[in-house]
Amino acid sequence: MTDTSASATHTASDFGDVVSLLKPRVMSLVVFTAAVGLIVAPVSVHPFLGFCAILFIGLGAGASGALNMWWDADIDAIMKRTQSRPVPAGKVTAHNAMLVGLWMSVLSVAMLGLAANWFAAAFLAFTIFFYAVIYSMWLKRSTPQNIVIGGAAGAFPPMVGWAAATGGVSIEAWGMFMLIFMWTPPHFWALALFMNDDYTKAGVPMLTVTHGRRTTRKHIMVYTVLLTPFCIGLGFTSIGGPVYFLASLILSVMFLRGAYGLYTRAEETAEADKYIAERRVFKFSLFYLFILFAALLVEEVMRNLSIGLENWPVVI
Ligand code: HEM
Ligand SMILES: CC(C)=CCC/C(C)=C/CC/C(C)=C/COP(=O)(O)OP(=O)(O)O
Numbered sequence: 088m089t090d091t092s093a094s095a096t097h098t099a100s101d102f103g104d105v106v107s108l109l110k111p112r113v114m115s116l117v118v119f120t121a122a123v124g125l126i127v128a129p130v131s132v133h134p135f136l137g138f139c140a141i142l143f144i145g146l147g148a149g150a151s152g153a154l155n156m157w158w159d160a161d162i163d164a165i166m167k168r169t170q171s172r173p174v175p176a177g178k179v180t181a182h183n184a185m186l187v188g189l190w191m192s193v194l195s196v197a198m199l200g201l202a203a204n205w206f207a208a209a210f211l212a213f214t215i216f217f218y219a220v221i222y223s224m225w226l227k228r229s230t231p232q233n234i235v236i237g238g239a240a241g242a243f244p245p246m247v248g249w250a251a252a253t254g255g256v257s258i259e260a261w262g263m264f265m266l267i268f269m270w271t272p273p274h275f276w277a278l279a280l281f282m283n284d285d286y287t288k289a290g291v292p293m294l295t296v297t298h299g300r301r302t303t304r305k306h307i308m309v310y311t312v313l314l315t316p317f318c319i320g321l322g323f324t325s326i327g328g329p330v331y332f333l334a335s336l337i338l339s340v341m342f343l344r345g346a347y348g349l350y351t352r353a354e355e356t357a358e359a360d361k362y363i364a365e366r367r368v369f370k371f372s373l374f375y376l377f378i379l380f381a382a383l384l385v386e387e388v389m390r391n392l393s394i395g396l397e398n399w400p401v402v403i
Contacts, residue, residue: 109149124248150191154219203251238271269314281362311346
Protein backbone atom coordinates (compact mmCIF):
# COMPACT_ATOMS: atom_id res chain seq x y z
CA MET A 88 0.00 0.00 0.00
CA THR A 89 1.32 3.46 -0.85
CA ASP A 90 0.87 6.34 1.55
CA THR A 91 -1.18 8.79 -0.40
CA SER A 92 -1.92 10.90 2.68
CA ALA A 93 1.00 13.24 2.12
CA SER A 94 0.17 13.83 -1.53
CA ALA A 95 -3.55 14.35 -1.10
CA THR A 96 -4.47 17.90 -1.96
CA HIS A 97 -7.01 18.86 0.59
CA THR A 98 -10.30 20.35 0.01
CA ALA A 99 -12.31 19.95 3.18
CA SER A 100 -14.03 16.57 3.34
CA ASP A 101 -17.77 16.86 3.57
CA PHE A 102 -20.27 14.39 4.97
CA GLY A 103 -20.85 12.89 1.51
CA ASP A 104 -17.16 11.99 1.22
CA VAL A 105 -17.22 10.20 4.55
CA VAL A 106 -20.36 8.30 3.51
CA SER A 107 -18.66 7.29 0.22
CA LEU A 108 -15.80 5.80 2.26
CA LEU A 109 -18.27 3.25 3.63
CA LYS A 110 -19.11 1.82 0.15
CA PRO A 111 -22.83 2.41 0.78
CA ARG A 112 -24.15 0.81 -2.42
CA VAL A 113 -22.35 -2.50 -1.99
CA MET A 114 -22.96 -2.52 1.74
CA SER A 115 -26.71 -1.98 1.34
CA LEU A 116 -27.09 -5.54 -0.01
CA VAL A 117 -24.67 -6.84 2.62
CA VAL A 118 -26.78 -5.25 5.36
CA PHE A 119 -29.99 -6.57 3.78
CA THR A 120 -28.65 -10.16 3.95
CA ALA A 121 -27.64 -9.59 7.59
CA ALA A 122 -31.09 -8.22 8.39
CA VAL A 123 -32.74 -11.25 6.79
CA GLY A 124 -30.42 -13.52 8.83
CA LEU A 125 -31.60 -11.79 11.99
CA ILE A 126 -35.30 -11.77 11.09
CA VAL A 127 -35.62 -15.40 9.94
CA ALA A 128 -33.75 -16.75 12.99
CA PRO A 129 -35.98 -18.84 15.28
CA VAL A 130 -35.63 -16.46 18.24
CA SER A 131 -37.70 -13.29 18.06
CA VAL A 132 -35.87 -10.12 18.95
CA HIS A 133 -37.45 -6.92 20.28
CA PRO A 134 -37.93 -4.70 17.17
CA PHE A 135 -35.88 -1.85 18.66
CA LEU A 136 -32.95 -4.12 19.58
CA GLY A 137 -33.23 -5.81 16.18
CA PHE A 138 -33.08 -2.42 14.47
CA CYS A 139 -30.03 -1.44 16.56
CA ALA A 140 -28.28 -4.73 15.78
CA ILE A 141 -28.78 -4.22 12.03
CA LEU A 142 -27.59 -0.62 12.34
CA PHE A 143 -24.40 -1.73 14.11
CA ILE A 144 -23.75 -4.50 11.58
CA GLY A 145 -24.17 -1.81 8.90
CA LEU A 146 -21.67 0.42 10.71
CA GLY A 147 -19.24 -2.51 10.86
CA ALA A 148 -19.68 -3.20 7.15
CA GLY A 149 -19.05 0.50 6.43
CA ALA A 150 -15.98 0.44 8.67
CA SER A 151 -14.53 -2.47 6.69
CA GLY A 152 -15.18 -0.49 3.47
CA ALA A 153 -13.24 2.49 4.87
CA LEU A 154 -10.32 0.25 5.89
CA ASN A 155 -10.33 -1.23 2.38
CA MET A 156 -10.26 2.28 0.88
CA TRP A 157 -7.34 3.25 3.13
CA TRP A 158 -5.29 0.18 2.23
CA ASP A 159 -6.17 0.15 -1.48
CA ALA A 160 -5.70 3.89 -2.09
CA ASP A 161 -2.81 3.21 -4.48
CA ILE A 162 -4.81 0.68 -6.54
CA ASP A 163 -7.94 2.85 -6.49
CA ALA A 164 -5.94 5.81 -7.87
CA ILE A 165 -4.95 3.74 -10.92
CA MET A 166 -8.28 2.15 -11.78
CA LYS A 167 -10.79 4.25 -13.74
CA ARG A 168 -13.76 2.77 -11.82
CA THR A 169 -12.34 3.84 -8.46
CA GLN A 170 -10.35 7.00 -9.27
CA SER A 171 -13.05 9.33 -7.98
CA ARG A 172 -13.27 7.68 -4.55
CA PRO A 173 -12.62 10.12 -1.67
CA VAL A 174 -9.01 9.06 -0.98
CA PRO A 175 -7.61 9.00 -4.54
CA ALA A 176 -9.64 12.16 -5.32
CA GLY A 177 -7.87 13.93 -2.45
CA LYS A 178 -11.07 14.58 -0.49
CA VAL A 179 -10.10 12.44 2.51
CA THR A 180 -6.55 11.52 3.50
CA ALA A 181 -5.66 7.81 3.63
CA HIS A 182 -4.79 8.35 7.30
CA ASN A 183 -8.24 9.73 8.07
CA ALA A 184 -9.88 6.88 6.16
CA MET A 185 -7.94 4.50 8.41
CA LEU A 186 -9.05 6.37 11.54
CA VAL A 187 -12.71 6.35 10.44
CA GLY A 188 -12.42 2.61 9.69
CA LEU A 189 -10.77 1.73 12.99
CA TRP A 190 -13.02 3.84 15.21
CA MET A 191 -16.17 2.68 13.48
CA SER A 192 -15.01 -0.94 13.80
CA VAL A 193 -14.51 -0.59 17.55
CA LEU A 194 -17.77 1.29 17.99
CA SER A 195 -19.88 -1.11 15.90
CA VAL A 196 -18.49 -4.22 17.61
CA ALA A 197 -18.94 -2.77 21.12
CA MET A 198 -22.46 -1.55 20.37
CA LEU A 199 -23.50 -4.87 18.83
CA GLY A 200 -22.16 -6.62 21.94
CA LEU A 201 -24.30 -4.39 24.14
CA ALA A 202 -27.42 -4.47 21.94
CA ALA A 203 -27.32 -8.20 21.10
CA ASN A 204 -24.62 -10.48 22.48
CA TRP A 205 -20.83 -10.83 22.54
CA PHE A 206 -20.77 -13.87 20.27
CA ALA A 207 -22.35 -11.82 17.47
CA ALA A 208 -19.99 -8.93 18.28
CA ALA A 209 -16.92 -11.19 18.05
CA PHE A 210 -18.27 -12.58 14.76
CA LEU A 211 -18.67 -9.03 13.41
CA ALA A 212 -15.09 -8.21 14.47
CA PHE A 213 -13.88 -11.35 12.70
CA THR A 214 -15.81 -10.42 9.52
CA ILE A 215 -14.30 -6.92 9.49
CA PHE A 216 -10.85 -8.48 10.05
CA PHE A 217 -11.45 -11.00 7.26
CA TYR A 218 -12.36 -8.36 4.68
CA ALA A 219 -9.82 -5.72 5.71
CA VAL A 220 -6.83 -7.94 6.53
CA ILE A 221 -7.27 -11.41 4.98
CA TYR A 222 -8.86 -10.22 1.72
CA SER A 223 -7.68 -6.64 1.20
CA MET A 224 -4.18 -6.75 2.71
CA TRP A 225 -3.22 -10.31 1.94
CA LEU A 226 -5.16 -12.24 -0.73
CA LYS A 227 -6.21 -9.46 -3.12
CA ARG A 228 -2.65 -8.73 -4.27
CA SER A 229 -1.26 -12.24 -3.99
CA THR A 230 -3.50 -14.84 -5.66
CA PRO A 231 -6.17 -15.15 -8.36
CA GLN A 232 -8.13 -17.18 -5.79
CA ASN A 233 -8.42 -13.92 -3.78
CA ILE A 234 -12.17 -13.53 -4.19
CA VAL A 235 -12.94 -17.23 -3.78
CA ILE A 236 -11.38 -17.36 -0.30
CA GLY A 237 -11.97 -13.68 0.51
CA GLY A 238 -15.60 -14.10 -0.51
CA ALA A 239 -16.19 -15.67 2.90
CA ALA A 240 -16.11 -12.15 4.36
CA GLY A 241 -19.15 -11.15 2.32
CA ALA A 242 -20.89 -14.43 3.18
CA PHE A 243 -20.62 -14.02 6.96
CA PRO A 244 -23.14 -11.13 7.47
CA PRO A 245 -26.34 -13.26 7.50
CA MET A 246 -24.62 -15.50 10.05
CA VAL A 247 -23.80 -12.41 12.12
CA GLY A 248 -27.47 -11.39 11.93
CA TRP A 249 -28.56 -14.90 12.94
CA ALA A 250 -26.03 -14.88 15.81
CA ALA A 251 -27.33 -11.49 16.97
CA ALA A 252 -30.78 -13.06 17.39
CA THR A 253 -29.85 -16.49 18.70
CA GLY A 254 -26.40 -16.17 20.26
CA GLY A 255 -25.10 -18.94 18.00
CA VAL A 256 -25.17 -20.35 14.48
CA SER A 257 -26.94 -23.34 12.98
CA ILE A 258 -27.31 -25.25 9.74
CA GLU A 259 -29.69 -22.64 8.26
CA ALA A 260 -27.14 -19.89 8.94
CA TRP A 261 -24.47 -22.01 7.25
CA GLY A 262 -26.89 -22.49 4.34
CA MET A 263 -27.13 -18.71 3.84
CA PHE A 264 -23.33 -18.51 4.13
CA MET A 265 -22.84 -21.14 1.41
CA LEU A 266 -25.32 -19.39 -0.87
CA ILE A 267 -23.34 -16.12 -0.80
CA PHE A 268 -19.96 -17.89 -0.72
CA MET A 269 -20.68 -19.80 -3.95
CA TRP A 270 -22.37 -16.75 -5.51
CA THR A 271 -19.38 -14.42 -5.04
CA PRO A 272 -17.11 -15.85 -7.79
CA PRO A 273 -19.66 -15.54 -10.65
CA HIS A 274 -20.72 -12.13 -9.23
CA PHE A 275 -17.21 -10.76 -9.22
CA TRP A 276 -15.72 -12.50 -12.28
CA ALA A 277 -18.59 -11.29 -14.49
CA LEU A 278 -17.50 -7.76 -13.51
CA ALA A 279 -13.80 -8.60 -13.95
CA LEU A 280 -14.52 -9.66 -17.56
CA PHE A 281 -15.46 -6.10 -18.49
CA MET A 282 -13.14 -4.35 -15.99
CA ASN A 283 -10.06 -6.38 -16.87
CA ASP A 284 -8.10 -3.40 -18.22
CA ASP A 285 -8.37 -1.64 -14.86
CA TYR A 286 -7.06 -4.67 -12.95
CA THR A 287 -4.26 -5.23 -15.47
CA LYS A 288 -3.16 -1.59 -15.19
CA ALA A 289 -3.20 -1.77 -11.39
CA GLY A 290 -1.39 -5.12 -11.32
CA VAL A 291 -4.08 -6.87 -9.28
CA PRO A 292 -3.87 -10.64 -9.95
CA MET A 293 -7.55 -11.21 -10.68
CA LEU A 294 -8.30 -14.42 -12.60
CA THR A 295 -8.93 -12.45 -15.81
CA VAL A 296 -5.42 -10.96 -15.51
CA THR A 297 -3.50 -14.12 -14.57
CA HIS A 298 -5.38 -16.75 -16.60
CA GLY A 299 -7.28 -14.72 -19.18
CA ARG A 300 -10.94 -14.25 -19.99
CA ARG A 301 -11.45 -17.72 -21.54
CA THR A 302 -10.51 -19.49 -18.28
CA THR A 303 -12.56 -17.00 -16.27
CA ARG A 304 -15.65 -17.74 -18.38
CA LYS A 305 -15.15 -21.46 -17.62
CA HIS A 306 -14.78 -20.71 -13.90
CA ILE A 307 -17.99 -18.65 -13.88
CA MET A 308 -19.84 -21.60 -15.45
CA VAL A 309 -18.41 -24.11 -12.94
CA TYR A 310 -19.19 -21.95 -9.88
CA THR A 311 -22.71 -21.21 -11.11
CA VAL A 312 -23.34 -24.96 -11.44
CA LEU A 313 -21.89 -25.56 -7.95
CA LEU A 314 -23.99 -22.70 -6.56
CA THR A 315 -27.27 -24.21 -7.80
CA PRO A 316 -27.71 -27.06 -5.24
CA PHE A 317 -26.91 -24.67 -2.38
CA CYS A 318 -29.42 -22.17 -3.73
CA ILE A 319 -32.24 -24.68 -4.18
CA GLY A 320 -31.30 -26.76 -1.12
CA LEU A 321 -31.83 -23.80 1.22
CA GLY A 322 -35.53 -24.10 0.34
CA PHE A 323 -35.66 -27.40 2.19
CA THR A 324 -34.39 -26.10 5.52
CA SER A 325 -36.58 -24.64 8.25
CA ILE A 326 -36.24 -21.13 6.73
CA GLY A 327 -37.31 -22.25 3.24
CA GLY A 328 -40.69 -23.00 1.74
CA PRO A 329 -42.60 -22.96 -1.56
CA VAL A 330 -42.10 -19.26 -2.36
CA TYR A 331 -38.35 -19.48 -1.84
CA PHE A 332 -38.23 -22.80 -3.73
CA LEU A 333 -40.01 -21.37 -6.76
CA ALA A 334 -37.81 -18.26 -6.75
CA SER A 335 -34.65 -20.37 -6.39
CA LEU A 336 -35.69 -22.59 -9.28
CA ILE A 337 -36.43 -19.73 -11.69
CA LEU A 338 -33.39 -17.69 -10.69
CA SER A 339 -31.07 -20.71 -10.92
CA VAL A 340 -32.21 -21.46 -14.47
CA MET A 341 -31.71 -17.80 -15.40
CA PHE A 342 -28.25 -17.61 -13.80
CA LEU A 343 -27.18 -20.90 -15.44
CA ARG A 344 -28.36 -19.63 -18.83
CA GLY A 345 -26.45 -16.37 -18.35
CA ALA A 346 -23.28 -18.19 -17.28
CA TYR A 347 -23.56 -20.61 -20.21
CA GLY A 348 -24.01 -17.64 -22.53
CA LEU A 349 -20.75 -16.15 -21.23
CA TYR A 350 -18.99 -19.51 -21.45
CA THR A 351 -19.87 -20.01 -25.12
CA ARG A 352 -19.21 -16.41 -26.14
CA ALA A 353 -16.31 -15.61 -28.46
CA GLU A 354 -13.96 -12.95 -27.13
CA GLU A 355 -14.17 -10.92 -30.35
CA THR A 356 -17.97 -10.78 -30.14
CA ALA A 357 -17.82 -9.71 -26.50
CA GLU A 358 -15.31 -6.97 -27.24
CA ALA A 359 -17.28 -5.77 -30.26
CA ASP A 360 -20.46 -5.26 -28.24
CA LYS A 361 -18.64 -3.77 -25.24
CA TYR A 362 -19.25 -6.79 -22.99
CA ILE A 363 -22.97 -6.20 -22.82
CA ALA A 364 -23.76 -9.82 -21.86
CA GLU A 365 -21.09 -9.75 -19.12
CA ARG A 366 -22.54 -6.51 -17.73
CA ARG A 367 -26.01 -8.10 -17.77
CA VAL A 368 -24.85 -11.18 -15.86
CA PHE A 369 -23.14 -8.97 -13.25
CA LYS A 370 -26.32 -6.93 -12.77
CA PHE A 371 -28.40 -10.09 -12.72
CA SER A 372 -26.19 -11.52 -9.94
CA LEU A 373 -27.28 -8.62 -7.70
CA PHE A 374 -30.95 -9.14 -8.55
CA TYR A 375 -30.55 -12.90 -7.92
CA LEU A 376 -29.19 -12.48 -4.39
CA PHE A 377 -31.64 -9.74 -3.48
CA ILE A 378 -34.69 -11.76 -4.60
CA LEU A 379 -33.54 -14.93 -2.85
CA PHE A 380 -33.12 -13.14 0.48
CA ALA A 381 -36.38 -11.28 -0.06
CA ALA A 382 -38.06 -14.69 -0.63
CA LEU A 383 -36.68 -15.89 2.72
CA LEU A 384 -38.35 -12.85 4.29
CA VAL A 385 -41.65 -13.68 2.59
CA GLU A 386 -41.44 -17.22 3.99
CA GLU A 387 -40.88 -15.79 7.47
CA VAL A 388 -43.91 -13.50 7.14
CA MET A 389 -46.01 -16.44 5.93
CA ARG A 390 -44.88 -18.59 8.87
CA ASN A 391 -45.78 -15.80 11.29
CA LEU A 392 -49.21 -15.44 9.71
CA SER A 393 -49.57 -19.23 9.75
CA ILE A 394 -50.21 -19.31 6.02
CA GLY A 395 -47.18 -21.47 5.16
CA LEU A 396 -47.56 -25.01 3.83
CA GLU A 397 -47.86 -27.28 6.88
CA ASN A 398 -46.32 -30.27 5.18
CA TRP A 399 -43.49 -28.59 3.25
CA PRO A 400 -40.60 -31.10 3.35
CA VAL A 401 -37.83 -29.84 5.62
CA VAL A 402 -34.90 -32.13 4.98
CA ILE A 403 -32.41 -30.40 7.28
C1 HEM B 1 -15.05 -10.67 -1.88
C2 HEM B 1 -16.30 -10.57 -2.32
C3 HEM B 1 -16.75 -9.53 -3.33
C4 HEM B 1 -16.04 -8.88 -4.28
C5 HEM B 1 -14.57 -9.01 -4.62
C6 HEM B 1 -16.96 -7.94 -4.92
C7 HEM B 1 -16.62 -7.04 -5.90
C8 HEM B 1 -17.42 -6.06 -6.36
C9 HEM B 1 -16.98 -4.95 -7.15
C10 HEM B 1 -15.53 -4.72 -7.57
C11 HEM B 1 -18.05 -4.17 -7.43
C12 HEM B 1 -18.08 -2.87 -8.18
C13 HEM B 1 -18.13 -1.85 -7.08
C14 HEM B 1 -18.01 -0.42 -7.48
O1 HEM B 1 -18.07 -0.12 -8.67
O2 HEM B 1 -17.82 0.38 -6.56
C15 HEM B 1 -19.18 -4.78 -6.80
C16 HEM B 1 -20.44 -4.26 -6.84
C17 HEM B 1 -21.45 -4.69 -6.03
N1 HEM B 1 -21.39 -5.72 -5.13
FE1 HEM B 1 -19.87 -7.01 -4.89
N2 HEM B 1 -18.19 -8.07 -4.35
C18 HEM B 1 -18.10 -9.00 -3.37
C19 HEM B 1 -19.10 -9.41 -2.54
C20 HEM B 1 -20.32 -8.82 -2.49
C21 HEM B 1 -21.34 -9.17 -1.54
C22 HEM B 1 -21.19 -10.24 -0.47
C23 HEM B 1 -22.40 -8.38 -1.80
C24 HEM B 1 -23.75 -8.33 -1.13
C25 HEM B 1 -24.25 -9.29 -0.44
C26 HEM B 1 -22.06 -7.52 -2.90
C27 HEM B 1 -22.89 -6.59 -3.44
C28 HEM B 1 -22.56 -5.73 -4.44
C29 HEM B 1 -23.44 -4.68 -4.94
C30 HEM B 1 -24.84 -4.36 -4.44
C31 HEM B 1 -22.75 -4.02 -5.95
C32 HEM B 1 -23.26 -2.88 -6.84
C33 HEM B 1 -22.84 -1.57 -6.29
C34 HEM B 1 -23.32 -0.43 -7.17
O3 HEM B 1 -24.49 -0.41 -7.53
O4 HEM B 1 -22.49 0.42 -7.47
N3 HEM B 1 -20.80 -7.84 -3.31
N4 HEM B 1 -18.78 -5.93 -6.16
C1 LIG C 1 -20.42 -6.91 8.21
C2 LIG C 1 -19.23 -6.76 7.35
C3 LIG C 1 -17.98 -6.41 7.99
C4 LIG C 1 -19.39 -6.93 6.04
C5 LIG C 1 -18.33 -6.89 5.03
C6 LIG C 1 -18.91 -7.52 3.82
C7 LIG C 1 -17.96 -7.59 2.68
C8 LIG C 1 -16.66 -8.18 2.89
C9 LIG C 1 -18.30 -7.21 1.49
C10 LIG C 1 -17.38 -7.29 0.35
C11 LIG C 1 -17.84 -6.33 -0.65
C12 LIG C 1 -16.81 -5.76 -1.58
C13 LIG C 1 -16.96 -4.39 -2.02
C14 LIG C 1 -15.80 -6.42 -2.06
C15 LIG C 1 -14.89 -5.83 -3.09
O1 LIG C 1 -13.70 -5.46 -2.60
P1 LIG C 1 -12.60 -4.89 -3.58
O2 LIG C 1 -11.59 -4.23 -2.75
O3 LIG C 1 -12.06 -5.97 -4.44
O4 LIG C 1 -13.45 -3.90 -4.48
P2 LIG C 1 -13.11 -2.43 -4.96
O5 LIG C 1 -12.12 -2.59 -6.06
O6 LIG C 1 -14.42 -1.90 -5.44
O7 LIG C 1 -12.56 -1.69 -3.79
